[in-house]
Amino acid sequence: MKSDVILLGHGSGGKLSHQLLDDLIIPILSGIRPSDQNDSAVLPAPNGRLAFTTDSYVVDPLFFAGGNIGDLAIHGTVNDLAMAGARPLFISVGLIIEEGLPVMDLKAILESMRKAADQSQINIVTGDTKVVQRGKADRLFINTSGVGVIEHDFEIRGDNARLGDKVLVSGNLGDHGMAVLASREGINLKSSIRSDSASLNAMVQDLLNVTGSEIHVLRDPTRGGVATTLKEIAIQSGIEITIDEACLPIAAEVGGACAILGLDPLFVANEGKLLAFIAPDAAQKALGVMHRHPEGRDAAIIGEVTGRAAGKVRLKTAIGGMRAVEMLAGEQLPRIC
């Protein structure tokens, strides 16, 4: 790269674009040879139903404790595939770069993407790069879209929760949101707060192997947090969910920081956690599987499906009361992912 920063011409489609792609982006992300670069990636036929998902990432700042926009963009899309019970196969990377972005920052982010993709066993197979003028974007936005294969025939869907199902969460709540907030605002929170950004596909694969069709719903509680995600599932499945505040796993530092800032960890975003609705007989077995994975170390059973009152989520408070949980209203923490 002859320039230290990205120039508008790097998005022209011409000579400068080819330099950016050939000298930086493609060698790091995919290593696809120039002779093999085409308008679409051509890929072998998968043996099963497809899962297909997309997410754009606009997190601010680009780098935060525990990750950056690049590995977040891989983890997030891998997790959306895993939540369909799919094995992630292929991922695309669409970059929208603001003119002036330091090439060093871009390089660090791309390297994180490649590392996260390798760890998640997903192949970066296609991409696109656009550059816009200064002031027309905020340094870097990334879209990743993912394709996976579903190698079993059971249904894991938001409308599949059943009466009696246990509700499991795979670990502590709110780590990602609080880490980003701390990095963004320069708040002097305990330095131990780090994003939980991680791929969950290996853990999900083990869960599927052990519990099979007894997993009814999987979903990752990102924007809007666990509360919003539970509410979505309650609406989709037409059920009532009751969760127990005393069972919610929350790291002490995150709980403390939320208390100081007036935030409820139930509504704070996670990027390496899942919610699972599992038949009661299989719940302990599933919890054991989660505990054997580092990302599931703090997994807990936090509640169950208690009725057929569609769309209702209730929280049994630590002091024994009962309150209704609603979706996040308004914008608690903008640009958290």
Next chain:
Amino acid sequence: MKSDVILLGHGSGGKLSHQLLDDLIIPILSGIRPSDQNDSAVLPAPNGRLAFTTDSYVVDPLFFAGGNIGDLAIHGTVNDLAMAGARPLFISVGLIIEEGLPVMDLKAILESMRKAADQSQINIVTGDTKVVQRGKADRLFINTSGVGVIEHDFEIRGDNARLGDKVLVSGNLGDHGMAVLASREGINLKSSIRSDSASLNAMVQDLLNVTGSEIHVLRDPTRGGVATTLKEIAIQSGIEITIDEACLPIAAEVGGACAILGLDPLFVANEGKLLAFIAPDAAQKALGVMHRHPEGRDAAIIGEVTGRAAGKVRLKTAIGGMRAVEMLAGEQLPRIC
């Protein structure tokens, strides 16, 4: 929608996000029922190799003569699938919205997307919406990623051009670039200049049916124009291409506008055109197929593969000289797509 403009809270993941999705985006784009909304779309197994592609669209202005960012985002990704010889199946829509975008503009763009998808026979199956603060994006950026199936076993690739192949272009050069430029700069160009933005998959399907494996390369000459795309193919295939200036189809208004502005239509972006490298025996037949489609009405044979001098593109000028054609250097027309 209770608000006339998009608010930051519409990207929260919470209640406002659900309203935006349920009241506007999903009914227009896909009609997927709330109970069927999950982290990934789950799709039937396709019968053949997959094509997978992604593109982000940052065109400025959002609306231009002949189209808008929405139908452009469908056409562009459909075409990238078609250029692999694939039948487009599924498409994702990732929106990055600047706070304050008028809901009416968003609605018009979404409606164009749905119409373009229906015409292209591709299903919008998954999506994502983010909102960033005023001044942190430029009204709207759209990513679309596409999945298609390749239902034949021949190879259509940039490295597959062969000595003697005829080079066909499916119509007039530079319409899209000049239409966007005119809309953006408020230049009083002839009002007849309109973007060629269109899906080419129906025409490609007919081409494949008629010429089969005699089509060696398909590529759509978008950013960087026909010149840059030919240069890419010459490099990938290790060949020399000679094109004949007198054969280049260029609308009179576009040619005139380019002359006034000092632009070369060979380098101006197209969004509804393809280049095809076809065995000489099949070239006339292919041209006939193109002429039967409205998007291929002005198709022409513009040159051929004339040697094994890797990466060389030569233009036989109208006055009989010969000059080398290089890739677009620098940024001729930023944010053209």
